[in-house]
Amino acid sequence: MISKTVVNKVPKKDKKQALLDSALALFVDQGFHATSTASIAKKAGVATGTLFHHFASKDALLNHLFMAVKLEFAEDISQGILTRGQTGKDLKSDAEHLWQHAIDWALQNPIKQRFFLQYSMSSEVDATIREQAMNSVLHFVVVLIEKGQQQGIIADFPIPLMLANCHGQYLAAIRYFTDHPQWGDDVSQRQASFELFWRSMKVD
Amino acid sequence: MISKTVVNKVPKKDKKQALLDSALALFVDQGFHATSTASIAKKAGVATGTLFHHFASKDALLNHLFMAVKLEFAEDISQGILTRGQTGKDLKSDAEHLWQHAIDWALQNPIKQRFFLQYSMSSEVDATIREQAMNSVLHFVVVLIEKGQQQGIIADFPIPLMLANCHGQYLAAIRYFTDHPQWGDDVSQRQASFELFWRSMKVD
Amino acid sequence: MISKTVVNKVPKKDKKQALLDSALALFVDQGFHATSTASIAKKAGVATGTLFHHFASKDALLNHLFMAVKLEFAEDISQGILTRGQTGKDLKSDAEHLWQHAIDWALQNPIKQRFFLQYSMSSEVDATIREQAMNSVLHFVVVLIEKGQQQGIIADFPIPLMLANCHGQYLAAIRYFTDHPQWGDDVSQRQASFELFWRSMKVD
Amino acid sequence: MISKTVVNKVPKKDKKQALLDSALALFVDQGFHATSTASIAKKAGVATGTLFHHFASKDALLNHLFMAVKLEFAEDISQGILTRGQTGKDLKSDAEHLWQHAIDWALQNPIKQRFFLQYSMSSEVDATIREQAMNSVLHFVVVLIEKGQQQGIIADFPIPLMLANCHGQYLAAIRYFTDHPQWGDDVSQRQASFELFWRSMKVD
DNA sequence: GATGAATGAGTCTTCATTCAT
DNA sequence: CATGAATGAAGACTCATTCAT
Known part of the structure; x- marks a missing residue:
């Protein structure tokens, strides 16, 4: 119980940053339009909705x-x-x-x-x-x-x-x-x- | 009926050129992906299918x-x-x-x-x-x-x-x-x- | 070849009417918001895109x-x-x-x-x-x-x-x-x- | 710390009532489906999750x-x-x-x-x-x-x-x-x- | 009780392309 | 050559709901 907090603790902002990182890589690789929001989320390891939680x-x-x-x-x-x-x-x-x-x-x-x-x-x-x-x-x-x-x-x-x-x-x-x-x-x-x-x- | 052929006759290549002209204007204005083939055809005054006769x-x-x-x-x-x-x-x-x-x-x-x-x-x-x-x-x-x-x-x-x-x-x-x-x-x-x-x- | 035209001939407007019929039944049954455009098209026996070809x-x-x-x-x-x-x-x-x-x-x-x-x-x-x-x-x-x-x-x-x-x-x-x-x-x-x-x- | 409890204390049921009030206004204004639970919560000044504490x-x-x-x-x-x-x-x-x-x-x-x-x-x-x-x-x-x-x-x-x-x-x-x-x-x-x-x- | 980040199934809509006429 | 109705896969975005804190 005690360690759980420590172990599961995910650094805040991690998901937002992960999304930015994935987007950078994919936009460069495939271009903006050829990159789907779903693929960005997937590469970042988050749900599709999460992207829209952080970016309008x-x-x-x-x-x-x-x-x-x-x-x-x-x-x-x-x-x-x-x-x-x-x-x-x-x-x-x-x-x-x-x-x-x-x-x-x-x-x-x-x-x-x-x-x-x-x-x-x-x-x-x-x-x-x-x-x-x-x-x-x-x-x-x-x-x-x-x-x-x-x-x-x-x-x-x-x-x-x-x-x-x-x-x-x-x-x-x-x-x-x-x-x-x-x-x-x-x-x-x-x-x-x-x-x-x-x-x-x-x-x- | 006879004159119709003459009157409506469009100089050859006209449609192809019209498509290129329309595409140029629209691509510059809206970008490639934001421009639909339908809109190009419409602006050129031809049917959607016609575009694909002239370009693969x-x-x-x-x-x-x-x-x-x-x-x-x-x-x-x-x-x-x-x-x-x-x-x-x-x-x-x-x-x-x-x-x-x-x-x-x-x-x-x-x-x-x-x-x-x-x-x-x-x-x-x-x-x-x-x-x-x-x-x-x-x-x-x-x-x-x-x-x-x-x-x-x-x-x-x-x-x-x-x-x-x-x-x-x-x-x-x-x-x-x-x-x-x-x-x-x-x-x-x-x-x-x-x-x-x-x-x-x-x-x- | 001759009969083909006759046999395959689908009365014009059929698809549009089919869409209206399906929509009527589904809207009444499930309400407007609970009815997806996909389900309307499916019930009408047409592709999803067809609905938007006939209705904006x-x-x-x-x-x-x-x-x-x-x-x-x-x-x-x-x-x-x-x-x-x-x-x-x-x-x-x-x-x-x-x-x-x-x-x-x-x-x-x-x-x-x-x-x-x-x-x-x-x-x-x-x-x-x-x-x-x-x-x-x-x-x-x-x-x-x-x-x-x-x-x-x-x-x-x-x-x-x-x-x-x-x-x-x-x-x-x-x-x-x-x-x-x-x-x-x-x-x-x-x-x-x-x-x-x-x-x-x-x-x- | 002591006063904080007193100062911030919101009369019980206030949030539930606030949710009902907001919902009434929004449902009338935009219709049921067009109103998101998030918008109801926002207008009521509570978190999205709070709505689901009070209503299933x-x-x-x-x-x-x-x-x-x-x-x-x-x-x-x-x-x-x-x-x-x-x-x-x-x-x-x-x-x-x-x-x-x-x-x-x-x-x-x-x-x-x-x-x-x-x-x-x-x-x-x-x-x-x-x-x-x-x-x-x-x-x-x-x-x-x-x-x-x-x-x-x-x-x-x-x-x-x-x-x-x-x-x-x-x-x-x-x-x-x-x-x-x-x-x-x-x-x-x-x-x-x-x-x-x-x-x-x-x-x- | 309260919070709000996270979820992911589901929605409407677009669009390049095909093909029967 | 030309047409335009039809296609259906794919996309961006929404949203009720959950749950760890």
Whole structure:
């Protein structure tokens, strides 16, 4: 009786998290529409109704998932920035750290990375959610660009345009490295990918 | 009775084209899965069964459409290249023409442009079709890059990486200009978008 | 091949009618909500999808059914009026014919009668449909009351009130006779039911 | 800790009554099947499980509610009879009092009145409960009719038939007055509704 | 008594596809 | 070639009810 409480105790939030995990895997694997709510529940080891107890709808689940993954990414990146020493001294080196860290994250979280690729521009995710998530993530880049422009290191193009361009180059890079996994560890290729990015931003 | 045949006669291929047109509009507007074959047929003014006379399945229709739009784009771009005078003299000016022409096409074909954005990376289109279409379009760019590298004008990074990067920047640009239509006619912004692209490619 | 056409020929509208028939029986037997669309289709011998090919929704099916039954009733009653000889001479006898005919119809169409009882006031049927149907049926009664009031035979109360009262008495009568089937053929009871009705309407 | 018990103490039966109140409002508003037990609990401010502590099932709740409302009505009517002076002297005046009082009750308790209209004949309420409730209420009427027949004032038709007829007329009247609220205070209409009823019952 | 997370059978409805005409 | 009624498997979502706390 005493131990029963201990033994059967299931960590709270476990089911909700299990649902999110299953959904992530299945959405990436089969796409949103091809994944049934029943299959998500089954993979998570819960009843179909449980999904709808935690999320109002299949769409709500996707939106929630999207936000969660984006935040996780943002947190990881911001940790990386903080743990470095006196940042701001050498902007290019800061930028490179950011870039490589972001790509590392993608390579180390291949499912989440594919999730980004598939849903970052998909209309299946709510436009507002997408924008919100995007801003939270791209904030680092805005800060970096503004600082660089003040220092005369980064070209003086409109920030929104540069931001869009950064995002596009980042998506292209992670797609490239996941399509060709063997090159993800190739220092020269990794270096090249950053160079392409940096050249477009820096002043001549 | 006699005239009826004449009057009602619909030019051949009209129905097939009507189906493609309707499908394009609806797929862009509502997404692939949210668009029923019935609604496509209705918008095209034909019976539901007719769609399956012309296309083996809904998927086949999407693939066909994808290929058709990509080819149309490729053709338009290649026309643009041919109609220019002695190309090859000034590589940067060639590249700029290509870039601006490609963006113009997107701005002048907004539905098709959105179609690109939504389906270029979607798993709903067959991977082989996608790749095939991609190559046909990007071929111009390969040619350009190779020539530039030989001339020592374009940086000597691996071509597949540069290609992926180009594609990413292009998608970012057309998304930017369609999200902010008022800037599509702004020469300085258009110029800036090319500059970003060109800097990343050229040697320092 | 020749006979095939004849043999396999299924009368058009058969499936739609079969669905209506099945729905009538099941709705009366189990109630609207307790009847699944699947069971209706099954009883009608068609696929589940077929129901939705003919009716936009389960609700639409109920509304359609309600209207159809009401019209059938109205038509039967109006036939009864027309086939009688010089009507209008003796108003009381006209009224009695109408009353007994209406009760006969209910006794001879027990399922449809129960359908009336259950759905005439149910909120499951669209309010507009209900009113529309009601008016078409009660029109005879309005005509009768107005004529009677002009002749000084029928009491001069507000017509809508009298109409509501008639309807209430009719529903009570058919419920009474179907709850006690053995009295439906009892002339004195049938006579009594009319007398109750007529006394309330006539002038003293 | 001590005061907590006192402060939070909710008067017993409060929750049960709250559930009945919420159920009444929702059943009338949305119908029985369209009302979820969860919504009843929510409106009552209790947990979903609590409903099932007080009522064995959703059906049991409806039956309980039906009986309670009917009894409340019966009690109110019987109070009205008792508080009048020497009843029985003038039967018609007694009947009119009964009739007007019953209609007043309906007008003053619109939700309960709608509840009657919707569930008095609905198969969702247990047939036995319905009959039981009906008898308890109509008992006054039986007494009245029998007395009237003995006195030769009321027509000598079978009592069950007259009862059913009374009920039908009553339902019609309250529906009429709630559909047209402005006439509920119109003395002549109220008088007319009684006259219709009384004429059908009295001897010529 | 009270709670509310969990259940899973059951519901309506959609839709790509077929085929007799 | 064209039609559109028919199909039936599959899907998202609901909800009365249970039970561990």
